[in-house]
Amino acid sequence: MDEYDSYDDEPYLLERPYVIVERRESAGIGSLIIGLALGAGVALLLAPQSGEETRRVIAKRARRAQEAAQDFVEDVSGTVADKFQEVRASVEERIEATLEAVDAGKRQVTNAFDAGRAAARQTRGELEHRIAERKAAYKDS
16 A cells, blocks of 8 residues: 555545746836936946036936937827827717617618508508498398
8 A cells, every 4th residue: 555545535635726826027118217327327427527528418318318208208198199089089980880770770660660550551441441341242132
């Protein structure tokens, strides 16, 4: 007898399904920008330039970074606004198409109802005419 045979019927020792959750955290664009800024700062500090030249270069690069950030924000804002307008137009088109389909269905039901009513009137008239003919034939006989 194997040493594990006695435990095979124990439910808590049976293999149960399990879930493995992996979590991946991306550094993101924020970390990239911070890394770029720190790297640029260290490079400027270690560069063989005078303090005034370094300050000028830092100010120039800060202006460029600010302009780039503003351009990025404007691009993203424009893209979001454009996408919003596209989605809005699409939703409006779908609503309009749905309303048109409902109106068409309503017209079909109304037309079918009117046709049924007209057919019922015609059939009633024919039936009344036949009954009148039969009554007259019965009275004559």
